[in-house]
Amino acid sequence: MTTATYPELRLTQHASGGGCACKVPPGELERVLGGLPPSTHPDLLVGIENGDDAAAVRIDGTRAVIATADFFTPVVDDPYDFGRIAATNALSDVYAMGGTPLVAVNLLAWPRDRIPFDVAAEVLRGGAAVCAEAGTVLGGGHSVDDPEPKYGQAVTGIADADRLLRNDAGRAGLPLTLTKPLGLGVLNNRHKATGERFEEAIAVMTTLNRDASTAALAAGVRAATDVTGFGLLGHLYKLARASGVSAVVDSAAVPYVGGARESFAAGYVPGGSRRNLDWVRPHLLSDVDDDELVLLADAQTSGGLLVVGELPGHPVVGELVPAQEWTVRVR
Numbered sequence: 006m007t008t009a010t011y012p013e014l015r016l017t018q019h020a021s022g023g024g025c026a027c028k029v030p031p032g033e034l035e036r037v038l039g040g041l042p043p044s045t046h047p048d049l050l051v052g053i054e055n056g057d058d059a060a061a062v063r064i065d066g067t068r069a070v071i072a073t074a075d076f077f078t079p080v081v082d083d084p085y086d087f088g089r090i091a092a093t094n095a096l097s098d099v100y101a102m103g104g105t106p107l108v109a110v111n112l113l114a115w116p117r118d119r120i121p122f123d124v125a126a127e128v129l130r131g132g133a134a135v136c137a138e139a140g141t142v143l144g145g146g147h148s149v150d151d152p153e154p155k156y157g158q159a160v161t162g163i164a165d166a167d168r169l170l171r172n173d174a175g176r177a178g179l180p181l182t183l184t185k186p187l188g189l190g191v192l193n194n195r196h197k198a199t200g201e202r203f204e205e206a207i208a209v210m211t212t213l214n215r216d217a218s219t220a221a222l223a224a225g226v227r228a229a230t231d232v233t234g235f236g237l238l239g240h241l242y243k244l245a246r247a248s249g250v251s252a253v254v255d256s257a258a259v260p261y262v263g264g265a266r267e268s269f270a271a272g273y274v275p276g277g278s279r280r281n282l283d284w285v286r287p288h289l290l291s292d293v294d295d296d297e298l299v300l301l302a303d304a305q306t307s308g309g310l311l312v313v314g315e316l317p318g319h320p321v322v323g324e325l326v327p328a329q330e331w332t333v334r335v336r
């Protein structure tokens with residue numbers, strides 16, 4: 006079964022949001038999670054206090070289990086690509102903690118009365134292809150009827166308990182490296198509006214963060230996060246805040262997927278990107294205009310790793326500095 010069987014089908018038209026841009030706004034999420042009782046279990050190495058990428062639980066003297074779940078509405082029309090992107094994004098949070106994903110289970114929601122359920126098979130096939138590439142066992146899943154299609158995975162991984170890539174381990178004086186270009190939210194927004202296909206964006210969103218994670222661990226990196234729905238500025242703000250430092254971004258050094266700037270200038274921008282900027286703005290000092298800031302806050306789907314340290318082959322986009330009255334500066 007392929008999209009050729011349903012040539013008119015446009016998955017993105019069946020969802021209000023799309024991809025990581027459909028995440029709950031960061032400020033609201035933190036307010037609600039703040040009401041949860043804190044976990045004091047002695048083996049919990051990383052919980053929800055700093056909004057890190059996944060939970061980490063020590064299981065013996067050296068190892069930690071990494072647990073995470075991610076699912077969202079279609080970010081592209083092609084069901085196979087949607088499956089690949091959602092799975093790549095779900096595995097990413099394990100890589101962002103410095104872990105190896107061992108087993109994934111599918112999370113599927115489908116409006117069976119509006120989209121043939123056969124199409125869901127294509128989504129699942131895309132997710133399975135990514136797990137095969139990652140060497141992750143796909144071990145089952147859960148499926149529900151839902152007014153909007155959604156897909157993702159819950160992923161369990163393993164990591165060296167003393168070598169996690171945490172978002173609270175950033176130190177002043179260290180460079181910031183970004184392993185994928187930005188602009189994915191802008192291009193996904195244009196794809197949803199026009200149906201145009203952006204091959205480079207799909208290639209970026211289906212690239213595993215595995216190699217970047219392995220390179221970061223080999224380089225002795227201690228702090229990293231993945232850049233997803235809250236954008237570079239949002240995730241960098243969270244990392245700097247959790248680490249008790251401030252961060253400087255060199256806007257000219259930040260890479261973008263081809264066509265992103267033109268698409269932004271033409272008015273394609275997800276609502277989530279502006280919300281991200283609004284959230285960070287009280288903690289921001291900027292030498293650049295608002296358009297540049299919205300691009301830097303663009304809600305990414307299956308974005309790259311933001312690494313505190315240098316990685317060969319990837320651009321340094323800024324640095325961490327001692328804490329200032331602002332948390333993020335863009336120059």
Ligand SMILES: Nc1ncnc2c1ncn2[C@@H]1O[C@H](COP(=O)(O)OP(=O)(O)OP(=O)(O)O)[C@@H](O)[C@H]1O
Pocket residue numbers: 025028034038052053055056057058059060073075094098231232233234235
């Ligand atoms: N419903 C929830 N209950 C408990 N914790 C939650 C819930 N939703 C989100 N969180 C926690 O809030 C933090 C931020 O979540 P968020 O989804 O932005 O991060 P993430 O897992 O890194 O996602 P992404 O796939 O975008 O990288 C994480 O620590 C996550 O575990």
Ligand SMILES: [Mg+2]
Pocket residue numbers: 057058098101230231232233
């Ligand atoms: Mg994450």
